Amino acid sequence: NAGVTQTPKFQVLKTGQSMTLQCAQDMNHNSMYWYRQDPGMGLRLIYYSASEGTTDKGEVPNGYNVSRLNKREFSLRLESAAPSQTSVYFCASSTDRGSNYGYTFGSGTRLTVV
Amino acid sequence: DQQVKQNSPSLSVQEGRISILNCDYTNSMFDYFLWYKKYPAEGPTFLISISSIKDKNEDGRFTVFLNKSAKHLSLHIVPSQPGDSAVYFCAAGYQKVTFGTGTKLQVIP
Numbered sequence: 001n002a003g004v005t006q007t008p009k010f011q012v013l014k015t016g017q018s019m020t021l022q023c024a025q026d027m028n029h030n031s032m033y034w035y036r037q038d039p040g041m042g043l044r045l046i047y048y049s050a051s052e053g054t055t056d057k058g059e060v061p062n063g064y065n066v067s068r069l070n071k072r073e074f075s076l077r078l079e080s081a082a083p084s085q086t087s088v089y090f091c092a093s094s095t096d097r098g099s100n101y102g103y104t105f106g107s108g109t110r111l112t113v114v
Numbered sequence: 115d116q117q118v119k120q121n122s123p124s125l126s127v128q129e130g131r132i133s134i135l136n137c138d139y140t141n142s143m144f145d146y147f148l149w150y151k152k153y154p155a156e157g158p159t160f161l162i163s164i165s166s167i168k169d170k171n172e173d174g175r176f177t178v179f180l181n182k183s184a185k186h187l188s189l190h191i192v193p194s195q196p197g198d199s200a201v202y203f204c205a206a207g208y209q210k211v212t213f214g215t216g217t218k219l220q221v222i223p
Contacts, residue, residue, distance in 0.1 A: 004157070035213075040123075040215055041215060042118075042120075042203065042213045042214050042215040042216055043158070043203065043213040044213075045210065045211075045212075048210065058210070090157050090158070092157075102148055102150070102160030102163060103158075103160065103211065104160070105157030105158045105159070106157050107155070107156055107157045108155070108156070108157055
């Protein structure tokens with residue numbers, strides 16, 4: 001099925017461990033995004049990539065790094081996980097940055113850091 | 115600084131009645147507005163959008179109204195159905211999209 005695929009769906013990490021969240025889209029979208037969703041906070045932008053080869057910080061980038069590997073794939077890395085990074089992470093893509101046609105979201109990765 | 119606000123965390127409506135979800139924003143630079151719907155354990159899905167040059171956009175049972183002078187938009191769902199029960203996020207865009215905190219809608223059969 002066309003869309004945005006995120007892996008893994010669930011993950012438990014110990015404080016200080018590292019991991020990479022993977023995201024791939026097959027809609028030929030230029031722009032890709034990583035959001036986190038926390039209770040009462042809505043969706044907050046971590047990093048985005050307006051096009052292949054470019055990445056920029058969003059609202060809450062501290063503790064994260066990203067890689068736009070190619071047009072399809074955009075990964076999010078936690079180098080040293082902290083309990084504050086316990087959240088649900090969503091990857092999204094769009095035809096253009098700031099598209100009026102909306103973003104397509106993946107189904108999310110639920111991350112718990114203990 | 116919460117630029118997009120959804121002040122009602124939850125809303126309950128009887129099936130068949132109108133659901134009205136509200137959203138306020140502070141940044142006058144926003145030039146388009148969107149609503150997303152989210153079911154548990156799924157990602158948000160795009161529902162409807164409106165450009166700042168319009169004051170109304172309709173798509174089937176869903177209508178979005180924009181009042182630029184009040185910096186307010188609303189989503190009307192008529193008639194409401196049990197399958198509409200979900201969390202609804204308001205979002206506003208300029209160079210990037212900013213999301214509100216969401217309103218959980220429960221449609222009671």
